Structure formats: structure tokens, C-alpha cells
Amino acid sequence: MKAVKTQPLWRRTLQSNIGYLAVVFFLVIFPHLVGWMTGDSPFGVNGRPRGQSVFWQSVFIEVFILTILAMSYNLIFGFTGVISFGHALFFGLGGYIMGLALERSGLGAEAALLLGAVIGVVVCGVLGFLMGLVSLRLRGVYFAIFTLAIAEMVAIYIGRWPVTNAEDGFPLANMPELINPTRNRLTYYYLALLLVIITFLFIRRLMNSPTGKVLLAIRENENRAQAIGYNTLTYKLLAIALAGMIAAGAGMLHVILNRKVGPEILSVTYTVDPLLMTIIGGVGTFSGPIIGAAGLHLSERIFNREFVIGTTSVNIGENWSLILGIIFVVVVLVFPQGIVGTWTRWRSRRGTARAPAPTVRAANAGD
């Protein structure tokens, strides 16, 4: 213990984040690694997205987007203890606002991107705040159902809105060349990775701040938090507004990657996915949403196809939802703290030599 304390700060920071740094390093070289192993260029062929490296870049960009979404969900669900079923609303609106800014503002690509990002984030922050204001007096499941109702209402309305071509949506063509995911997918890959890192650092910073500690207190015991003098509603509004803003960012990355905006980005999938990813990875941990998003999305991309074993062929794709459901039930029953939670707990049980190891959620700043 003492030896660690006397080391300079940068060294301690480096040591305690060595795992994360290794992951980031791997992700930075990953496109080139795949390129080197398969012989396909990580830059595509003649400005066309061809080859294994480019394919895997898009898979990982999807993982990054879902990671950001899951981290934002974990902020309210895992750290503040508020269960919302309306998270898709922020993801979808972020996407729509970005799409409208790019295609309908009449501005140049760069200016439109900036405008869309600012408006989308602000609108979703304000909306989260207002939604919370109206409904946070409801507790637990009533709040969850209210948020679901609002999100579904917006989804249905936008699915019929002529301005955005109702259920067909509209394609995106006007975007800055540098991040155009068709021609410059590698840059887009690094942009998405950078945003994952920024979101991660922001949330970790927040959760270690005085405000973050209050959020944890609310999750742990809202009544007592009020009794010792915290106006818990204010903190919950802040958490929901921040989570809404981050989810909006994920939605923007998603529509630019797919070069299309449509009502499916408002569907309940984008609420259920981050929920499952957070639970499977580890609720209220820093790395849980990352592991959950990567684990679920990569396994879906890898297994979601037809397998031929001998003479029989098994089409897992058709049964993917079923398999996901089974995974979920198993995780909830066997690892109620999720993967990260269970791992940390197991390690702290073994490490008898270490100082009394707090349980996962007690530590909460550790991983």
C-alpha cells in the first residue's frame, strides 16, 4: 500500500489503467492488424469499402456506438439507480436531428455537422431534463413505463411524419469527406473510438466527483440521501439530461455510419440493447457496459448466420433472439452482478492479502 502511494501520480495512473490502455492500444492497431493478416488494405480499395479490414472496422464502429449508448444508460441505471425504458428516444432524436441538419439545413457539410451535433445534444439534454421533471416524482416501475410511453409516442409520430419521409426515412449524402464512412472508414473508426474514450473518461470523472457520489447515494438509498439534505430530484435530472446528451451522440454516429435516418433508430431495440448490455457486462461498473456491448454485438455478428455441421445446417440467425434471451437469463441467474461485477468480487475474495476489499459496487471507482 505505502509503496504505491509514494510513486508519482503519472505512474499510479498508468498502473491502475494498464488494462484499459492495453485495450485502447489493441483497438488502435486493430484495423492494421486485420489488414496485415488478410492482406486487405485498411483503407479499402480505390475509395470503396472493400476487404476484411474495412468490414471489421464497421463491426467495431457499431460496437463503439453501442458502447457509448450502454455507458450512457449505465449512468442512470447503474450509477443513479433510475430505470428508464425510454432511452431509444435520445438515441433516435440525436440521429434525426443530425440527419436534418446535414440534409435539410442547406449548410455545408462541416457547418451542418457542427450545428447538428450542438442542437442534437442540447435538445436531448433539455428533453431528458423535462421528461424527468414531469415524471421523476413517479418511482421505480411507474417512471420506467412513463418513459417507455413517451419514447413510443415519439417513434410512432415520427414514423408518420411526412417531413422526414415517414417510415421510409431519408438517406444522408452531405457529410464531411474526412469522416465519410464509405470512403474514409478508418478515420471514422478512430473518431468513434475517440468518442468512446472521451465518454468513458467523462463518466469516470463524474462518478468520482462530489456530484457522482451523490448519484451513488441516490442509487443506494434515495430516502436517506434526502434525509441528510440532498434534493435528489435535481441530481436525478442532471443524470438523465447527461445520459440523454451522450445517447444523442451515439445516435448521430449511428446515422452517419449507416448514411440513413429512419424511424427504426427510435425503436425500443435501442432501449433494450443497452439495458441488456449493461446488465450482462455489470451494472454500475465502469467497464461493464463496454464488455457487455462488445460481447453481445460481436457474438451477434459472428454467430448470426448459417452454420453447416456435417450434413445438418443450423441457422443461428433465425434463433438469435432466443439465444440472446437464454444468455440473459443465465447471466441474471448465475452472475447477478454481471460479468465485471462477478469477476471483481471473485478476485477480492481470493485476495486475502489485500486490504479489506470492498465489494464491486462499494468500490465502484476501481474498475
Next chain:
Amino acid sequence: MIETILEARRLRKQFGGLVAVDDVSLKVARGSVHSIIGPNGAGKTTFFNLLTGLYKPTNGQVFYKGQDITHAPLYRRAHLGIGRSFQITNIFPNLTVLENVRLAAQAMSNINFRLWRRAESYTDFTHRALEVLELVGLRDMAALPANILPHGGKRKLELAILLAPDPEVLLLDEPTAGMASEQVPELMATIASIRQRGGKTIVLVEHNMNVVMSASDVITVMNLGKLLAEGTPAEISANKTVQSVYLGELYNVEG
């Protein structure tokens, strides 16, 4: 002239058909130890919940330093200087013991919306928390998650959370509830030491009659939601009505 710090005026709380607190008026003098006793279900905890704002009264008013606080929410009353501990332990189970108390110390500060610096870098609150943990005898357990403390430890933590923000009025709802009897004197000594430092008003709900009789300036007796009697410990032990309702436990005083 005795100054009233906290006052209940004809407080009433009804749960459906049940009147848990029935027209109770009471004045707590500044600097006193005012105990509220009564059999199980008398309405003592409900009365505390009305004073602290956890429940809204069906009727009646609450005054603090002459100000009507009947409609002030829970957290605002905490800021005014009213703190309370709970009969049923009410802590932050998955946070460390230190963090439980540090959060209580931080609650009255102006750093609650600092999103950027680490909470630990505001060392005043950590020091305050450690000081309080020392006082209640939990200093050595500071790094443990609160939920693994034994019951007695949780009761001490309950008290530490109350003490950390340094409230003027302390409402203690059966601080020794469920504690092993050999631990009771230690906890009561802690409470006595708080009193000796002066400036504090203590409202105490307690079943242990030895504790109540020796520690209180004034005792209020409640039964079935109603105020039954009020007086000094000597007056209360001599009171015939009280004896008839509460005989069994009053015997403890003599015994």
C-alpha cells in the same frame, strides 16, 4: 424563559382508517434532552416522520425556531439543522463506511455540483467523516462496505451519518434498537458526550427505561397515537396513568 426550538401543533397523521398520530402538540426546549416513550405502535416513529418531513401531516403544523416548516421538504429541513437517525437502519449499503459518513458531511456544502474534481480532494469532508467515525468507534472499519458491518456497527454508522453534518436538533429513533445489551452503554455514552459539548437539542425515542430516566430532561408519553403525559422523569415515574399503560417497562426503573 425557556426557548422552544421545535414545536408540533396538533399534529395528526392518518393511514386509511388508522390514526397513527392523533392531535399531538409538543414543544422541545433548546438544549434539552426530550424523550418520547410509549408502547409499540404508539406512533413515535410516525411522529418523527412528521417532524422531519418524511410524511406530510393530515392536519397540524410543525415549527422550527418559530418558522412554519410544515411544507418544507425533507432535505430542506436537514439544511435548517434538523437531523434524524432511523429505528430501522437506513444506510448506503454498498458504499464504504467512510463514504456513508463523508456523503453526510458533504451534504451541507457548496461542492455538490462540482463535476470535475475528485470528491476525495475536498479533504475537509473526509476529515470530518473520520472524526465522527472515531467518536462512534467505527474508525477502524472505515474502509469496509457498510453492509458487511455487524448489526451493532450499523447502529453506530446510523448515528455517525446523523452527526456528520453537525445538526442542531438530533432526532434519535431508538438508537440502540436491536443492539446487544452490553453495547448499549457505549452508544449512550457517545450520545451523552454529544450533549455535554453543548448547543445541541436531542429528541430521543427509546425503550430502555434506564436510559430514558437517566438521560432526559423532559419525557413525553404517547399511547395509541395520543399524547398521554408529559413531565420530568420523576413526574412520569410517579404518574398513575402512565404506570397503568406502561407498567411492565417502568418496573425496569426500580429493578
